[in-house]
Amino acid sequence: MQRPLLLSGNQAVARGAYESGVRFATGYPGTPSTEVVESLSTYANVHATWSVNEKVAMESALGAALAGARSIVAMKHVGLNVAADPLFSASYTGIRAGFVIVVGDDPSANSSQNEQDSRHYARAAKLPFLEPADSQEAKDFVIAAFALSERFDTPVIIRLTTRVCHSQCRVSLGSEIHPHNDQGPFVPDFDKYVLLPRQAVGRHIAIEKRQEELAAYSDDTDLNREEFRDTSLGIITSGVCYSHVREAFPDASVFKLGQPYPLPQKRMSAFADKVDRVLVVEELDGFLESEIAAAGIAVDGKRWVPRVGELTPQRLRSSFDAGAPQPIETGDPSITPRAPRICAGCQYLGIYTVISKLNLTVCGDIGCYTLGAFSPWNGIDTVLCMGASISMAAGMEKVGRTNGDQNNVLAVIGDGTFLHSGVPALMDLVYNQGRTTVLILDNATTAMTGLQGHPGNGEGLQGGKTKQVDLEKLCEAIGIEWVEVVDPYDMDATESTLREAIAYPGPSVVISRAPCLLLEKRAPIRQAHVDAAACTGCGDCFSVGCIAVEKYQTNGSFVADINHDLCVGCGLCVQSCPEGAIAPRLLTDDPDLVELSLS
Ligand SMILES: Cc1ncc(C[n+]2csc(CCOP(=O)(O)OP(=O)(O)O)c2C)c(N)n1
Structure with a gap:
């Protein structure tokens, strides 16, 4: 018997899946459920992947279940919207080996664009759901869900909320790993797996019967x-x-x-x-x-x-x-609130400093770069859901968001989000003869949710390089004839390239390419320094919005200073200073590093 472990709800779900002999685990990252798949990737005998989006994840996990292997798929609540199409039909096909769908809801929208309640999906798709209250139940209910799935030939939803996903509790582990419930290779069953209209109606009858049986089971089970x-x-x-x-x-x-x-x-x-x-x-x-x-x-x-x-x-x-709903409690007044900020030296600082000069309507998207909506850049006008930047900009453009011969709508989207759901929108833009400019921010990772790999960096979840998508070639293949790559740390060049793209009389793509600084944490080779005597306090360096650039008061006026605990030496504040009062200073005399810092 193993000792109990302190596990988060997400880790406990993974453990429950492992104890159930799960063979295939996939999903798409998103708070609060990201760690389900991440934890599963550490277990032996579990093939774990990040899919390119939730729809693909749902379909591949169902495919694995139909092919006889217990499978699990995990996503956040809004991900279930993306996967809703296969969800409803998976209810009709049923499963062969157990199939569990984990969805993390986020009451209070701690890290989400809405507060939707995924339980409605269970009712709409006629699927049972289980709802654990803590990590122990998270593990136990996943084991119960696999049994339920196979007993009633149905996908089963495990509904979690942020507090259950992230809280840690003692979890008693199973004394033995259940043997793989391997149902053997896929066995064709035309009336079940080929959902043509006539088959669909037949399956609907079966699903209504299953509902009655599940309701009877609910009256019987000690899960209640x-x-x-x-x-x-x-x-x-x-x-x-x-x-x-x-x-x-x-x-x-x-x-x-x-x-x-x-x-x-x-x-x-x-x-x-x-x-x-x-x-x-x-x-x-x-x-x-x-x-x-x-x-x-x-x-x-x-x-x-x-x-x-x-x-x-x-x-x-x-x-x-x-006798009436009371408002959400405000935080502890003794704790200073800290707003989310773009990291010191991130490429997005330069990008939004440039965007804020261009007087454009900017359709934004979801990722770290959404923070460009805040001061000092105020650089985003709309954020809806993943992938919506390009399509919303195209819609705005179609009804006249153009200014003479210049389109004044810009779509800004991260590389991960572009591959998740931006590609069809870009295709639509070309197909419908739009002329919107799309700025793809390629930082070679899914930064916001914790640096997961995606097809743009070709990093597989269980280690090793896979095939990497070439974004330029992808855009060209879709039909974009104007594609340029910029270095976001060169603000003048970025600005002139963006101006050119916006003036181009067709759809255009600018790719801003620089790896996320968190991918390779290393000591800075150089840092910015302010010559206090030369600083006039004009404040232009603050417009870059870097948290390493600080204001301090001297002789009754403000001057800039650099916080050297934060500065990574990106040089953006150096470029922003009209007086030349900020200069880079090398921190090493190692010739190899000096050369690197100049390249
Ligand atoms: C449908 C959906 N799935 C998942 C998420 C969680 N999520 C927020 S941003 C993001 C991806 C961000 O990656 P990228 O576009 O590369 O931007 P970065 O954070 O790297 O700047 C994800 C997966 C979400 N908001 N919506």
């Missing part, structure tokens, strides 16, 4: 649990809210749902009969509340449980006492 205490108040809840309920209402009776969908209707009615008043406590939408009310059980919930933002025991209790 009644806890009777004081019966004047009965609370129905699931996931992390269970812990909040136990803390805020320690005496209340609780029906804890581990398999909230389909609902255990009979047991729920019996629970309601035994308590005086039934409350439903859930984060985000009133999903359970409407399901339970539709089953004819009188409940109370979203009248006072907040729909917006994460719950805490305190917020839950104060909302209950007030």
Whole structure:
């Protein structure tokens, strides 16, 4: 018997998959679920990959399940939108070996563009979902999900929320790894796997029957649990809210749902009969509340449980006492708030300093570069979802966002996001004869979610180089006839190339290429220094927005100074100073490094 381990919910999901004998794991990075696939990549006998996007991930994991190997796919909530098309049809094909879909919801949108509630997908696609409350359950429920998947021939969703994904708890490990449930090679089954219209209707009948069987199972399973205490108040809840309920209402009776969908209707009615008043406590939408009310059980919930933002025991209790949703708690006043900032010396500093001079409407996208929307650049006008920059810019352009003979809409997109969902948008731009300029920020990684590999850098998840996509050739193959690569640390050259691209009477692509500084952490070879006597305090260097450039007061006026704990010697502030008061200074006399610093 192994000792218990302290695991995050994500690591525990991975462990549960490993103990279930999972053979194929894939997904797409995104907070809060990134570490599921990352952890799985460290286990022996698990083939783990990052897919290019969530739709591809869902399809390849289903393919592996149909080919007889237990498979798991993980993504964040908005990723499930991207994968929604195969999700709905995977419900119809069913599985051969167990197939588990992990989705991480993000109440309070800590790292997301919305607060959507993925539970609606389970109902819409007629799939069961399990909702663990902590890391131990995360591991145990994944094992249960594989069994459920194979018993009912269905994909099973594990729904997590940020707090469960990232909190660490003691997890008792399985004493032995379950043997691989290898179902052998793919066996054709035309009526099941070839979803043509007639087959689809046949499968729909089967899925409705499966729903009834799953509902009966939900009434039976010990994944759902009644806890009777004081019966004047009965609370129905699931996931992390269970812990909040136990803390805020320690005496209340609780029906804890581990398999909230389909609902255990009979047991729920019996629970309601035994308590005086039934409350439903859930984060985000009133999903359970409407399901339970539709089953004819009188409940109370979203009248006072907040729909917006994460719950805490305190917020839950104060909302209950007030009889109305209370606002999201603000942070601890003794902690100074720290806004997310672009790293010192990042290529994006130079890019947004240039963009802010061009007087363009900028359709942005999702990645570290979204931070260009903030001061001092105010360099982005729209952010919607991954890949939307190019298509939104194309739409704006079509209805006249042009200025004489110059298009004044720019799409800005990272290399990872371009490969995720920007490529079809670029193809559409060419096909529909747009003339938008697309700026691809190639930093050779998926920086925002933790430096994952993607086809643009050709780095595989389990080590080793794979094939690398050539972005210039890809754009040319799509039909872009004007493609230029710029060095973002040369702001003058970047500006003139962008101006040329914008004036070009056709679609154009500028690729800004410089590796993310976090890829290769090394001591700087040179750093910027300010000659305080020459600094006039004009503030032009602050417009670069580098956190290493600081203001300090001397004789009643402000001058610039460089924080040498942060400066990486990128030279952008040097270029921004009209007085020549900032200069690079070498930190080494090693001739090889000196040459490197000049190249
Ligand atoms: C559909 C979807 N999947 C995943 C994410 C999480 N996510 C945010 S930004 C990003 C990729 C950023 O990579 P890149 O475009 O290369 O920009 P970088 O952060 O490197 O600047 C991802 C995966 C998301 N927001 N939406």
